[in-house]
Amino acid sequence: MARYLYERVLSALLTMFFITAILYVLLASIQGSALDVMGGSGGETAAEYESARQALGLDLPLWLRYAHWLRDVLRGDLGMSYRYGIPVAEVIGQRFWPSVLLIGTGVSFAVLLGVPVGLLAAYRPRSVWDRLSSFFALTGFAVPRFITCIAFIYIFSFKLRLVPATGMHSSGVVSFGDLVSHLILPASTITFGAVGYLIQQTRSACLDVFHEDYLKTARAKGLSELEVVLKHGLRTALAPILTQLMVEMPEIVGFAAIAEKIFGWPGIGSLMIEAIRNRDIPLTMGVTLVIATLVLCVNILLDIAYGLLDPRVRYR
DSSP states (O other): OHHHHHHHHHHHHHHHHHHHHHHHHHHHTSSSOHHHHTTOSSSSOHHHHHHHHHHHTTTSOHHHHHHHHHHHHHTTOOOBOTTTOSBHHHHHHHHHHHHHHHHHHHHHHHHHHHHHHHHHHHHSTTSHHHHHHHHHHHHHHHSOHHHHHHHHIIIIIIISOOSOSSOSSOTTOOOHHHHHHHHHHHHHHHHHHHHHHHHHHHHHHHHHHHTOHHHHHHHHTTOOHHHIIIIIIIHHHHHHHHHHHHHHHHHHHHHHHHHHHHHTOOSHHHHHHHHHHTTOHHHHHHHHHHHHHHHHHHHHHHHHHHHHHOTTOOOO
């Protein structure tokens, strides 16, 4: 296990290196510079403009700028935001927990809904419930994510007026109930986007397990049907379900950024979109590093859980 963790961590570090290097090159290739967005290309002289470029390190070769950024990151310094003029870590800190709350809530409800629905569909294959769950899952696959956001706002906020459409808090109101009311729509869109994959994966995994001989043996020993299905069947089927979650995680994070922007939720996904638009390279790189680290860490934890759930898996 220790060797496996070492290899996974090393692989994650190499992955983050390539992600940040490629992104840095792409950001540097965008026409214009941060000075244009900051209003630094107006009435000042050429000497003043060049001095500002040197202060931001924009006059250095691309590889050297990336090397300086990587060196500072290893020291724990993510740099200063061009746009906000404060440390990148401080800007990200203000937006980090709202994103964790949004993604955590959306994924949690997707698991709580998708696994039981997929389990029941597998237990009663070709039934009305199975067909309805498959239709719901396929709808989640087919509908574009931004259409889901717009539809939810139109139906539940504009027409039914059940919940607020945008923001994290109402103006002048800071309460748990107000936070929950603003969280419902963006979290529901994440749930809707992720639950279809979980329903289909759970159904497929449980169908394979429910025909195994050891479940027939468990029934012959007098165990209740609930114990057979949940304790012996679902536990084995959870391993491929976790694999599906690992595959989905980057897509969920990407969709969360779209949901944050549409719903006006102050998370790091919407922050990254703003940073790219402002050509704020330190902020964009810092957000990318945080998101990549979270996704890779979650994948490692799910990989470990895979081995704990399925004793047939051995890490060497």
